[in-house]
Amino acid sequence: MTQKNKAYSLILNNLIIYGIAIILALGVISIFVAILGYNVWDALRTLLTTSFKSSFGFSETIKKAIPLLFATYAFTIPFMIKFFNIGGWGQMLFGGTMTVVVGLTLGPLGLPAIIMIPLLLLVGIVSGGVFALVAGFLKAKYNINPIISTIMLNFIAYQFVNFIATSDAFKDPLEGHPITQKLSESSLMGFFGEIPASIIVAFIAIIFVYLVMKRTRLGFEITSVGQNLIASQTYGINFSKTIMVAFFIGGALAGIGGSLEVINIHGKLIEGFAKTSGAQFGIFGVLTSLVVAGNPLAVPFAAFFMSVLLVGADSLQRTMQVPVEVVFLSQAIIVMFVVIIREKYGKGNK
Amino acid sequence: MAFITSFIESVLVYTTVYTLASLGILISGRTGIFNVAGEGIMLASASAGFLAAFLSGSWLIGFLAGALMGAFFGLILAFVHETFKVNQFILGICLVIFGSGLSDLLYKLVIGVRLSAPIAPDTLRITIPFLSKVPIISGFLNHDVIVYFMYAATFTAWWFFYRTKIGLETRAIGENPKAADVVGINVSRRRYLATIIGSSLIGIAGAYLTIAITKTYSPDISAGRGFMAVGIAIFASWKPQRAILGGFIFAFIEVMSFQLQIISDKIPYQFFLMLPFISILVIMVVFKKHIEFPASVGKPYSRE
Numbered sequence: 001m002t003q004k005n006k007a008y009s010l011i012l013n014n015l016i017i018y019g020i021a022i023i024l025a026l027g028v029i030s031i032f033v034a035i036l037g038y039n040v041w042d043a044l045r046t047l048l049t050t051s052f053k054s055s056f057g058f059s060e061t062i063k064k065a066i067p068l069l070f071a072t073y074a075f076t077i078p079f080m081i082k083f084f085n086i087g088g089w090g091q092m093l094f095g096g097t098m099t100v101v102v103g104l105t106l107g108p109l110g111l112p113a114i115i116m117i118p119l120l121l122l123v124g125i126v127s128g129g130v131f132a133l134v135a136g137f138l139k140a141k142y143n144i145n146p147i148i149s150t151i152m153l154n155f156i157a158y159q160f161v162n163f164i165a166t167s168d169a170f171k172d173p174l175e176g177h178p179i180t181q182k183l184s185e186s187s188l189m190g191f192f193g194e195i196p197a198s199i200i201v202a203f204i205a206i207i208f209v210y211l212v213m214k215r216t217r218l219g220f221e222i223t224s225v226g227q228n229l230i231a232s233q234t235y236g237i238n239f240s241k242t243i244m245v246a247f248f249i250g251g252a253l254a255g256i257g258g259s260l261e262v263i264n265i266h267g268k269l270i271e272g273f274a275k276t277s278g279a280q281f282g283i284f285g286v287l288t289s290l291v292v293a294g295n296p297l298a299v300p301f302a303a304f305f306m307s308v309l310l311v312g313a314d315s316l317q318r319t320m321q322v323p324v325e326v327v328f329l330s331q332a333i334i335v336m337f338v339v340i341i342r343e344k345y346g347k348g349n350k
Numbered sequence: 351m352a353f354i355t356s357f358i359e360s361v362l363v364y365t366t367v368y369t370l371a372s373l374g375i376l377i378s379g380r381t382g383i384f385n386v387a388g389e390g391i392m393l394a395s396a397s398a399g400f401l402a403a404f405l406s407g408s409w410l411i412g413f414l415a416g417a418l419m420g421a422f423f424g425l426i427l428a429f430v431h432e433t434f435k436v437n438q439f440i441l442g443i444c445l446v447i448f449g450s451g452l453s454d455l456l457y458k459l460v461i462g463v464r465l466s467a468p469i470a471p472d473t474l475r476i477t478i479p480f481l482s483k484v485p486i487i488s489g490f491l492n493h494d495v496i497v498y499f500m501y502a503a504t505f506t507a508w509w510f511f512y513r514t515k516i517g518l519e520t521r522a523i524g525e526n527p528k529a530a531d532v533v534g535i536n537v538s539r540r541r542y543l544a545t546i547i548g549s550s551l552i553g554i555a556g557a558y559l560t561i562a563i564t565k566t567y568s569p570d571i572s573a574g575r576g577f578m579a580v581g582i583a584i585f586a587s588w589k590p591q592r593a594i595l596g597g598f599i600f601a602f603i604e605v606m607s608f609q610l611q612i613i614s615d616k617i618p619y620q621f622f623l624m625l626p627f628i629s630i631l632v633i634m635v636v637f638k639k640h641i642e643f644p645a646s647v648g649k650p651y652s653r654e
Contacts, residue, residue, distance in 0.1 A: 162620050
């Protein structure tokens with residue numbers, strides 16, 4: 001087979017897998033909906049079309065897709081070297097919290113938006129990255145399973161959000177819940193109509209991830225460590241360093257996601273933010289990434305499709321009172337099926 | 351003295367949760383199945399166990415339902431892994447998410463929204479005639495039946511792994527499945543059994559949260575304890591006798607951080623709530639040299 005034919009057969013193979021995955025997804029959800037005694041056809045239509053029926057539905061989809069994209073990258077990059085970063089949520093929380101701390105502290109200086117916004121995003125990048133780096137470091141130096149460490153860091157980050165949001169320096173005195181004061185106007189990103197301006201940052205991130213993974217030495221190192229650890233070590237790649245870098249990049253991307261939630265959506269820090277449809281974005285990020293077998297190039301599409309489902313699920317709960325957990329639970333089953341199919345019939349991406 | 355006794359009493363309650371869950375994880379780990387789904391199993395069992403206890407009015411049926419739910423998760427894990435050789439960690443994470451969705455869904459469907467939360471029936475308490483009156487010692491003995499079950503399960507697991515031939519064989523699977531296979535041990539069947547039995551123990555730990563501790567269900571009730579249990583199993587180097595020690599240490603830290611949070615007004619309470627999660631990481635770093643893994647844990651085995 002020629003190189004070109006091989007590439008085609010790989011693409012075809014993937015298309016078949018995703019086709020089966022989508023059919024399975026709808027099948028599993030239908031079964032649950034039917035068991036619970038709702039109209040299957042109506043439910044499926046609501047699930048798939050809510051995003052495209054109204055401008056509200058579409059902007060909601062984009063609003064969910066952006067943080068989901070970053071949460072998915074957070075899992076995907078370390079997953080390329082076979083490590084599990086379940087801490088995307090914690091990294092988002094930490095990135096968002098530090099953004100608010102810096103934003104509120106610098107607020108009285110009255111810096112213009114052109115300085116404030118890049119600065120705050122940088123804070124999100126660095127703090128999210130450093131927070132994930134803790135897990136990478138614990139793996140590289142102490143062999144602590146990142147599943148455990150990143151989960152523990154999630155809980156730590158959650159408490160840290162509450163600490164900042166209830167501290168005398170930042171809290172909103174009129175609020176009963178842990179919520180901070182609002183950020184100043186120049187720290188906030190605006191909207192294009194109903195579409196949040198953070199979509200620009202999302203596109204930059206997509207291009208950045210593509211370039212790093214496909215065009216740089218670093219991306220090559222990460223890919224080769226994931227594919228063949230021993231060969232890449234012989235070639236001279238430092239495994240410990242690669243682990244830490246991968247966690248840092250993943251966490252940095254999650255950190256931007258957290259920052260954007262704060263400066264574009266909420267405008268302040270809210271207890272346990274970065275949640276949707278009854279669960280945190282980190283979990284949905286893990287599911288989304290597993291659907292595409294951690295292929296960073298497929299992440300944007302998967303994140304968009306997943307947020308269509310999430311918006312549909314919210315609408316399903318509002319209009320038909322189908323519990324939102326149904327979709328959540330089905331997603332876990334779907335991912336399990338997809339992983340099984342890929343293990344049995346997949347080519348080239350084991 | 352009374353304070354110390356009651357402190358030990360509350361530590362023992364959480365020791366039961368941690369120890370049972372980490373026993374469940376280490377039993378399957380000994381055959382090479384790394385069960386990271388503990389959190390999901392605990393959540394689903396907490397919900398199922400509570401509902402069964404509430405509806406039947408019997409604590410025993412509640413715990414059985416919890417164990418059954420755990421066994422169901424164990425069966426899925428073992429089946430999908432053994433049949434399709436799917437990565438255990440991916441499976442575990444899917445099951446965590448599945449379990450957390452299932453727990454809320456079950457509760458919503460059966461109970462729905464009520465003004466007053468339903469309350470679980472009391473679990474049978476066992477007091478030992480003389481010893482349950484002695485200060486301090488009574489903290490360990492004046493408890494419900496599940497605490498004694500936890501003592502018995504720990505002892506049985508230790509006895510099984512270190513004093514019986516089948517236990518030795520089971521440990522051999524975790525170290526070298528190929529060698530175990532060669533001497534005629536049915537690796538796959540042992541893995542199924544260990545995962546199902548282990549997961550039902552995790553299920554009992556989950557049910558204990560709702561039936562005995564809070565007596566009612568609330569979302570995300572296990573609050574990370576399922577993952578802590580994985581950490582404890584690792585800290586324990588997959589040894590039952592060390593799992594109960596680890597369970598006690600983390601229960602102690604958890605109860606202490608609750609108490610300190612009330613007493614201290616200098617340090618923000620959030621830092622006390624972080625303490626259990628920070629300390630598990632610190633302990634794993636400090637005890638790095640004393641932690642061993644069964645050689646095949648986390649790896650699929652197929653005859654080829």
